[in-house]
Amino acid sequence: MTQNGDNCSCQECLRKTSIFEYLTDEELVAFNDSRYQTKYKAGEIIFKQGTAITHIMSFTSGLAKVYIEGYNNRDLILQIIKPGSLIGGPGVLVDNMHHFSVSAITDSTACFIDINEYKKSLNNNTEFAIASLKEINSQHIENFNKFISLTQKQMQGRIADAIIYLSDEIFNSNSYDMTISRQDLADLTAMSKESAIRILKEFKDDKIIQLNHNKIEILNVDKLRRFSEIG
């Protein structure tokens, strides 16, 4: 968790975090001035649910998970994030509290921008506010899909959804290193880790996926999608 000497500016980050496009040059400078970058080791917590929001976070390298800490020490992973993701959280204009935790899955770096600079831009820059609104709405739509996946599909469908999600949204390949643990996979699909493991094995036996060590390869996307659709 040491500060990073790395001198990239917010302007250069534009390519990655799209809503920054809507900031004016002055705002970008202000963001850049207030900004600091921090390194995290795998497993370390970046945002902790229940604490005050002081900064928004632009994730710059590594892999992290955004999760709600629920009952009986069970977590529900909302999303896996990769470089380019901007994480504020729904508490921003409401109670200024984090309603989820974020922790590094692999060694990671993240930039932090003072929440007041962010709020200033929301207030002064309508385009930016609208872009934020749009972003949050997209998130909302994804949550709807997650609701259906988690409450109406059985385990095969949920694991299929998770495998497809990781393939399409995170690793952009149908062959990837799982990186996330079995427990994480379980927390992503709202089941016990033992069940997640069993379904994974079932898919392997059915030649839907190949799996050795942590390397997963999707062999039969159609069957996977059918599981996702049938529920």
Place this chain on the structure above:
Amino acid sequence: MTQNGDNCSCQECLRKTSIFEYLTDEELVAFNDSRYQTKYKAGEIIFKQGTAITHIMSFTSGLAKVYIEGYNNRDLILQIIKPGSLIGGPGVLVDNMHHFSVSAITDSTACFIDINEYKKSLNNNTEFAIASLKEINSQHIENFNKFISLTQKQMQGRIADAIIYLSDEIFNSNSYDMTISRQDLADLTAMSKESAIRILKEFKDDKIIQLNHNKIEILNVDKLRRFSEIG
């Protein structure tokens, strides 16, 4: 579904739909001019998932449900709405599609405001945009609670949550007419209606609630909250 001659203006509705407070007088006039009111009979659909968003809806009388149409003809109710609720939906700035359906539970009326007027105000009135953002964030937080309730609590906890929700948020009394059907209660808690009925009976036998016909009275809030907390 006939047009309504009722001549209340948007200004008068202010009391109910709070984010309208941030509109200027001119905007309110524009909203009022584009607006029309419609009556719905119980069971009729107000917004249909998968159709284009042309208006935002201000619910003015009755009771309605907002629900996602999922797999195998199963619905998931996101919220029950009462007069004063403003319903746009997460598709507004994204794909202009409804991602949920809304239907009247009892005979109801609703006002519709042209989506373009709404978008115009978002673009021209930062305070209004921020208020909308805040509203959506609050919704987001509620969805997080719903995620935990639906994925980590067992049936007793979920039914307890639903009973408390109806008591606190909708009927504002610990004794109310259920109004919603058993199927709706099941769709609100993501279980089969038979299971919902059984848990309701269990609560009745344990003297946690009183229940005759559709009149429900909470007898033991503490036990209900314990079920909600234990999961």
Place this chain on the structure above:
DNA sequence: ACCATCTTTTGATATATGTCAATTTTTATT
């Protein structure tokens, strides 16, 4: 390279929840 620790895997078993079918109750219609 070794030991301790943590993660993954597997099997046996318990349990929560869904499904199906039959019955009763309520609501709507003529």
Place this chain on the structure above:
DNA sequence: AATAAAAATTGACATATATCAAAAGATGGT
């Protein structure tokens, strides 16, 4: 009021999923 249609209830049973415990495999630090 009589009938049909819809909703609620109940019981028996099937099954999806969790839990527990033990074993195997991987990982990290000294």
